[in-house]
Amino acid sequence: MGFLSQCTSGGCGAKIGPNELAGFLTNLPKFSDEKLVVDFEASDDAAVYQLSEELALISTVDFFSPMVEDPRTFGRIAAANAMSDVYAMGGKVLFALNLVCFPEKMEKQKLSEILVGGAEKLKEANASLAGGHSIYDHEPKYGLAVTGQVDPQKIIHNNTPKVGDVLILTKALGVGLIQSAVRGGLSSKKAESAAVASMERLNKYAAEKMAYFPVHACTDVTGFGLLVHALEMAGENVTLIIGTEQLPLLPEAYHYAEEFLATAAGQRNRQFIDQKIDLTSTTPAFQEILFDPQTSGGLLISVAAEKALACLEAIQKDDPVAAIIGEVCVKESDQSIILV
Structure with a gap:
């Protein structure tokens, strides 16, 4: 066995x-x-x-x-x-x-x-x-x-972003979906290898780079998926605007999401969000990616806008998939996260 x-x-x-x-x-x-x-x-x-x-x-x-x-x-x-x-x-x-x-x-x-x-x-x-x-x-x-x-x-807390900050994600999403495909014998070697390499990757290198920039909040994206961790970051004071098309994705992760290879943990994350986020403008596949539990996922960084590109470029020297995925805005009604 x-x-x-x-x-x-x-x-x-x-x-x-x-x-x-x-x-x-x-x-x-x-x-x-x-x-x-x-x-x-x-x-x-x-x-x-x-x-x-x-x-x-x-x-x-x-x-x-x-x-x-x-x-x-x-x-x-x-x-x-x-x-x-x-x-x-x-x-x-x-x-x-x-x-x-x-x-x-x-x-x-x-x-x-x-x-x-x-x-x-x-x-x-x-x-x-x-x-x-x-x-x-x-x-x-x-x-x-x-x-x-x-x-x-x-100390960098997970729930202290400032209005005007830019959001950087340092690793690609889709680990849980790919591992679900692996268990079902449906994944390609390319997707499986990319997921393993991402999970093995230390966040040490991205953290060393962000130390030189005005980072106001940071969290690592793990089992609660990007959306729940982002919800914790937003807290009660700001709204995070996240662009789904800007999200870095592991190879074939979107395809597996389209095939509904969701995990039980992803569904628990969805149930936790419930009515807290409007998902109507987001495709079902992107929803699964946003809820997907990440094992050894990347850092979600909230950094001052004027230094965001420099911070991203520094991180990309060792973590090339890192990407800007959104921004921090003044609280809009009762929405802590807006997906665009």
Whole structure:
């Protein structure tokens, strides 16, 4: 039996839906610590704990079951995905701990390959592997608990865009749709290879470039899809205008969307949006792309308009698919996102 066939779901598509998750968090006891400057109530990408005027720690955790057949590739994707929250907040990854669940009867060489893949991405990030924890489970799962650092005065939040900003997306969309096609034996090698390369790609390089520009907000686009992450970015104060024709897409992603190769997670994202966004002007295929869960997706960056082209050109040196996809405007009635 294959590695991937052991799993009922994989990647960020396995995330609990945003509606359900919000309900689970509602009744958690609260403890106030003034040094915890970003916690789960902010729906930000990671927690931030301030140690001094010049130093704060970023803490995040992410793990999931496989979305690809090759264990080493899975390890690389899972590690890249786990570190992404640190980059989205303008931080540097320091070290990480492995999180491992593995079937007792599965070939142990596959676990070794997963761990090698994860370690390769940590080395690329110039971060240390400091240990971890492992248990036996019915399905393989892997990820990292990641610690990073950031200047407290330079934290980039996910919900602080400014009117007039331009929106940049650093990776192409369509990972979930392509992986759905892979599971159904319908994808081409070109589409599958492009999706894997995108998922393995560290957001480190784009984050290093954006540090030199007036970025007002940033988030990484993962399991909740572009629209839900954009909705979090807009908050209550602004409207994001997103051009669907400007979206960078992975090869054949639009075709798979037309063939309704949607994922369960994509439908959960749609249910969460419900009546919050007017989708009537958007084709059904683009709707699926906008809701599509992205495993190890790109950064959605809100940057001052006068520096947006320079920021994009800098990012494109290492991430050539990056594109301007919209702008931030004054709040229009009750619409947080307008699709054009």
